[in-house]
Amino acid sequence: MLENVIAFTAIALLIGGAAYGLYSVFRYFIKKDITPFPIILGGSIFLAGIWLIFILGILETNNQEAVTNFEEESTVAITKDESEPEPVIEAEEPEEVEEVQEPSVEEFLQDVQPEDPLSNYEDYMEFYELQINRGYTVYGMEFDEVIIENRNIIVVYDADAIIEVGVNKDLDQVKNDYVKRVQEDLTTTISGSGDTGTDNIELVEGFAVFEMQYDGTDYFSVTLEDIDGNMVDLLANDVGNYKGKSFVWIQNTEDYFMNIKGSNGNWNIKVMQYYPSDFKTLPGKISGSGDDVIFFEVEKGSYQVEMSHNGEGYFSIFINQQDLLANEVGNYEGSQRHTFADTDIYVFVVKADGDWSINVKD
Known part of the structure; x- marks a missing residue:
């Protein structure tokens, strides 16, 4: 649109300038009107038309280059799309993980045997993802019950090696037999x-x-x-x-x-010279008669210890045979506050000739 306006104006200026210039020459030579301004004005109008034509040429050249560049880019894009299709990345199929089958009882007994290092048993359990059904820790010995093919396998071991492996045995009986042997020794x-x-x-x-x-x-x-x-x-x-x-x-x-x-x-x-395999857990109440030794476990902290004695003779209560809580003769009822420094196993040592009770309260 702009190019058309410039072209029309340029032509008008050229024609107008030329015509006015000829008219001025006529007046200068024929009528002897020697004023030079009309000639200069006509020439100026004519030159203005020439400049507009020059500008119009520059605009046409730029438009042509822009069209050419667009066509070249379109051609390159089309050629690239046609000649170099983007590669299609195929999704990798996940590797099939081979499922570990649970071993048979016979395989377990073959691979987990007495006198083997403990690590053999631990690695075997981890590899086959086997779970311990029940377990005990008694006198430094571990007792595990593992279920395979609906049959119970008992594994006994210490911190270093496997001690015993048995099938279709009762876990409690195996543990109790061991406790009995230790206590007898x-x-x-x-x-x-x-x-x-x-x-x-x-x-x-x-x-x-x-x-x-x-x-x-x-x-x-x-x-x-x-x-x-x-x-x-x-x-x-x-x-x-x-x-x-x-x-x-x-x-x-x-x-x-x-x-x-x-x-x-x-x-x-x-x-x-051993801790009993079972002991009291306090807070709670304990009662008995006569001289006794009571092992118990308690969390560290301060507790109220209430005590009573129904008898005629000497009555005393020590903790670990060190801390004296009661020291009386005859019937007694009272309490003492005691602080247990650590969560641990302690012992009440009772001397009495009658019935007594100990109630440990928060």
């Missing part, structure tokens, strides 16, 4: 009658629980002494039938012996 039993000085008994450093029973009508007492004859503790001191427990800290691993007074009756003493 850590128990010394002495029986007799009358006044007796026992043979030497080797005790290891730690604690020892003495469980004593006397069937008679006379005075009954038991003292624990070291190899040099120094008294370590008075374990029992009563008249007539007696049944009770006493707790002692053993300072050194060495030989000890007991002096027993019980001239008119039979007696039996068990010396045990």
Whole structure:
């Protein structure tokens, strides 16, 4: 549209300028009008028309180049689309993961055997994604029950190696049998009658629980002494039938012996150096009668310990045979606040001649 206007104006200026120029020449030479301005004006109009034509040429050239460039780019794009199609990326098919089949009982028994390193069992369980159905930890030994083909397999192991592998066994029975063997190995039993000085008994450093029973009508007492004859503790001191427990800290691993007074009756003493396989969990209430040793587990913190005794004789309660909570004679009812420094297993050591109770409260 702009180019047309410029072209029309340029032609008009050229024609007008030429005509006015001729008219001015006529007047200059024929009529002798010597004024030069009309000639200059006509020439100027004519030159303006020439400049417009020049500008029109420049615009036409630019338009032609733009059209040419557009056509070339379109041609390249079309050629590229036709000659170089974009590659189609095919989705990779996921690799098939081979499913691990559960082993048979026979395969398990072949690969997990006694005396093998514990890592063999752990790696085998992880590889086949086997789960432990039930388990116990008792006296440093682990007891696992694994179910394969609806049959139970019992695996017993310690921190280093597999100890036992069995099929169709009862987990509780296997655990209880082990506990019984351990306790028997850590128990010394002495029986007799009358006044007796026992043979030497080797005790290891730690604690020892003495469980004593006397069937008679006379005075009954038991003292624990070291190899040099120094008294370590008075374990029992009563008249007539007696049944009770006493707790002692053993300072050194060495030989000890007991002096027993019980001239008119039979007696039996068990010396045990192990935690019971089951113990109380507190807070809660415990009750009993006579001398006793109660192992319990409690979380660290401060607790109210309520105590009662229904009897005529001496009554005392220690925690770990160190912290004294009660020390009375006859009937007693009272309480003490006690702080347990750690979540751990502790022991109440009770001396009494009648019924007693301990209630641990938050």
